[in-house]
Amino acid sequence: MSYTYDYPRPSVTTDILVFSIRDGVLQVLLIERKIDPFQGTWAIPGGFVQMDEDLRDGALRELEEETGLSDIPLRQLRAYGAPDRDPRGRVITVAFIALVPSDELIARGGSDAQDARWFPIDDLPPLAFDHAEILADGRAELARDVTASIHDSALVAFDFLPEKFTLSQAQRVFETLRGEEMDKRNFRKWLSNEWSIEDTGEKSSGGRHRPAALFRLKPD
Amino acid sequence: MSYTYDYPRPSVTTDILVFSIRDGVLQVLLIERKIDPFQGTWAIPGGFVQMDEDLRDGALRELEEETGLSDIPLRQLRAYGAPDRDPRGRVITVAFIALVPSDELIARGGSDAQDARWFPIDDLPPLAFDHAEILADGRAELARDVTASIHDSALVAFDFLPEKFTLSQAQRVFETLRGEEMDKRNFRKWLSNEWSIEDTGEKSSGGRHRPAALFRLKPD
DNA sequence: TCAAAAGTGTTGACGTTACACCCATGG
DNA sequence: CCATGGGTGTAACGTCAACACTTTTGA
Numbered sequence: 001m002s003y004t005y006d007y008p009r010p011s012v013t014t015d016i017l018v019f020s021i022r023d024g025v026l027q028v029l030l031i032e033r034k035i036d037p038f039q040g041t042w043a044i045p046g047g048f049v050q051m052d053e054d055l056r057d058g059a060l061r062e063l064e065e066e067t068g069l070s071d072i073p074l075r076q077l078r079a080y081g082a083p084d085r086d087p088r089g090r091v092i093t094v095a096f097i098a099l100v101p102s103d104e105l106i107a108r109g110g111s112d113a114q115d116a117r118w119f120p121i122d123d124l125p126p127l128a129f130d131h132a133e134i135l136a137d138g139r140a141e142l143a144r145d146v147t148a149s150i151h152d153s154a155l156v157a158f159d160f161l162p163e164k165f166t167l168s169q170a171q172r173v174f175e176t177l178r179g180e181e182m183d184k185r186n187f188r189k190w191l192s193n194e195w196s197i198e199d200t201g202e203k204s205s206g207g208r209h210r211p212a213a214l215f216r217l218k219p220d
Numbered sequence: 221m222s223y224t225y226d227y228p229r230p231s232v233t234t235d236i237l238v239f240s241i242r243d244g245v246l247q248v249l250l251i252e253r254k255i256d257p258f259q260g261t262w263a264i265p266g267g268f269v270q271m272d273e274d275l276r277d278g279a280l281r282e283l284e285e286e287t288g289l290s291d292i293p294l295r296q297l298r299a300y301g302a303p304d305r306d307p308r309g310r311v312i313t314v315a316f317i318a319l320v321p322s323d324e325l326i327a328r329g330g331s332d333a334q335d336a337r338w339f340p341i342d343d344l345p346p347l348a349f350d351h352a353e354i355l356a357d358g359r360a361e362l363a364r365d366v367t368a369s370i371h372d373s374a375l376v377a378f379d380f381l382p383e384k385f386t387l388s389q390a391q392r393v394f395e396t397l398r399g400e401e402m403d404k405r406n407f408r409k410w411l412s413n414e415w416s417i418e419d420t421g422e423k424s425s426g427g428r429h430r431p432a433a434l435f436r437l438k439p440d
Numbered sequence: 441t442c443a444a445a446a447g448t449g450t451t452g453a454c455g456t457t458a459c460a461c462c463c464a465t466g467g
Numbered sequence: 468c469c470a471t472g473g474g475t476g477t478a479a480c481g482t483c484a485a486c487a488c489t490t491t492t493g494a
Binding site for chain 1: 443444445446447448449
């Protein structure tokens, strides 16, 4: 089967920047390309948009195919369409950002990918296409979202914490997402203004040091 | 000539939200569609992306074709790609925002447009496709850009002023772009902090009232 | 008793908002 | 002389960043 048009048409893909925190550092999910161009090079996961699905739905489908995750809030970054960004021809891509709890996540190779792996954001391999630029843009956007507590994006931050967490644990998560350190007291003020959290009355145990109060995110 | 592909491909267009100030109010340039679908309905100008041009360049080309303007700073808004947004089939569009001085501008019909006209942002006709949504998004983004003095976007604000202008004239322009009124003294503080302007020493004349000092934007 | 993390308030700088009166001119 | 827009300063407030010491526990 083939498709014929009166005018040439670009291909349209979505690319999904899947961020997570693993081993205490911000990581991004990349795939190793199985085929040319850039065979063997790492790239942002993504794929072609189907004719009957919304851009966001296409991105969600790709995300589920490549990671098994569903129902993730996605945020559109922007479209990238330099005419020579893909050596195969004209490919316009719409980039999305996802922030996912990495525990639930099995990254796996797919039809276009030999392998899928997490990379620390500060230790990236060379990337295919213009993916380095897209990734840099997305990382900056992620930090903005979390700082501004854009809630669909930022709520996910709590998925990186156990249900009951200490304030220090929370601080490490937010610092990782924002990419910079914060003052302890200022962080605690910020957290309790921006989010509703409550003291469970319990204390952490097992640490070698002073036990910390355990908090939880108030449901509302 | 026709073009054949193994998989179906969407069409890709750019739409350009061309804003200007006319008669003291924010207006947007719309075209009246010459052909179905939505024949006779007003729509955001735009058109198909060529295979060898960047998205931004495509938008600039369309902008020049429809308005005669060139070298305008464009800002990408985002991509819109709901599968049913165009009844002809799958059309994904990337929206851009332009803010142009309307004096230099002859809006004219083109190959796809019967007519091109400015509409006050608060007095819009029914719009084709999902253009009402795009326009609302773009108007909000414009206000944010101007407020934050994102300079490529906001510098254009001074094109709505004569070379030598009074502070009241400037205030009217910025209020129009931001969509809300400001306190006179606070506006003047903001203006002189955010921009470098200088008093020319001259005074406006011809008014029925007290002459106002004339300022100019300092070149740098 | 020591190492390590927990916990806790105040201050100053800054930007933003609100607000009211006199001035100069043309008609 | 009056109507109209031009011109000017200050106080209150909220936000944000900087900053240091005491407490509790396990080893």
